[in-house]
Amino acid sequence: MGNNSIIFLATYAYLAIPQYLSITPNLTNYTKILFNTRDLLSTKYDSKFITQDIKKNYFDDFFELKDFSFNVKGPWKKYQAFRRWKRAIILYMNQIFPQVVVSCSDQSMTDKIISSWCKKNKKAFIVLQPSFISGMHYKKYGISHKIRYLIFNKLLNLPRYRKQHLFGNEEHWTHLLLWSQYFIEDPKRPNMYFVGNPAFDVLFSQFTSKRTLKNNVLICTQNIKAMVGKEAFDQVIDMYIQAINAKPDLTFYIKVHPRESIEKYELLFPKDHFPNAKVVQEDNLYDLFRISDVQISVSSYTSFEAVATGLPIIIVNPNNMFDFIDHFRQEIEIKVTDLEKIAKAIDLARSEHYWMEFVKKREKYFDYMVHSTDGKSGKRAAEKMEEIINFSG
Secondary structure: OOOOEEEEEOOOHHHHHHHHHHHHHHOOOOEEEEEEOOOOEEEEEOOOOOHHHHHHHOOOHHHHHHHHOOOOOOHHHHHHHHHHHHHHHHHHHHHHOOOEEEEOOOOOHHHHHHHHHHHHOOOEEEEEOOOOOOOOOOOOOOHHHHHHHHHHHHHOOOOOOOOOOOOOOOOOOOEEEEOOHHHOOOOOOOOEEEOOOHHHHHHHHHOOOOOOOOOEEEEEOOOHHHHOOHHHHHHHHHHHHHHHHHOOOOEEEEEOOOOOOHHHHHHHOOOOOOOOEEEEOOOOHHHHHHOOOEEEEOOOHHHHHHHHHOOOEEEEOHHHOOOOOOOOHHHHOEEEOOHHHHHHHHHHHHOHHHHHHHHHHHHHHHHHHOOOOOOOHHHHHHHHHHHHHHHHO
């Protein structure tokens, strides 16, 4: 197994798995292993992963390791637990001894443990761009973080803390596969490659310039309350309520983010008050795209997926309160900052005139943002991985 195996880490699982599904069929000469970091069990598949099982059962280390994986109290017990965790991971890696490890992050503790193992054993560690990778890119860490980094990562050899905010730049010896040059954050970083977004291959293949209105609107939520605060969350909800009430002839599907509680939204949008709204969470996102006329969100990665499918998008930013990076720009989005204008925005997005303009701009936009709309990003990524394996071997 060790001579031809590739380990895929489930970091950012809901973003990583669609990419892995597109890449793995092109790696026919390798054993593909999905690494479940919760209990160190792995499941092998011939050419693809079972998406539904992974979605429910596989551990997204980047978010959950720190808060949920070690149910112990006290610094000494936590330290011991982290040590055991590291030993278990290294033992597993020594048993499998893969040719290469693929992840959608280099910043979690597990990523750093495994990338260190790869460096020691002269194996490649490949980082796939998971989504927009935007945020506090250029913010410098304070002195307290630097001290913790020095103590844990250097003195105790336990990589609990990030070196910097820049995604894909924890270690420059690793290989970074980006969608396009647009997403370069550190121009001096070596080992950067541009392959497109493998997850979009299936979406591009399904696009058609012909459309029939279905009288459905898709709202994709984000964990705004946790990211920005309650006031911002409340204003976004007010915007959604305004849209639902203003368009009683349309059905609104409210797709709850995987990291939010569906019960919260069921309380915010009770059926008796909002008969034309349906709160969902487990429903397949791409199926919802196919039955919708327009998608509404707050600068979400799901909006990027929606445009790839061929769905016009409305980006809400109440009173311009969010300072998020706008990856869509006016050419491909309808931006709404005023509560009273959301209904007109929906009408515009569903109009034939807007649709024709949207179709023209969409392909040009994606050629710039994700290298190509040819639906071959999974193949390009797989070929690049094989090149890296051959070079490293």
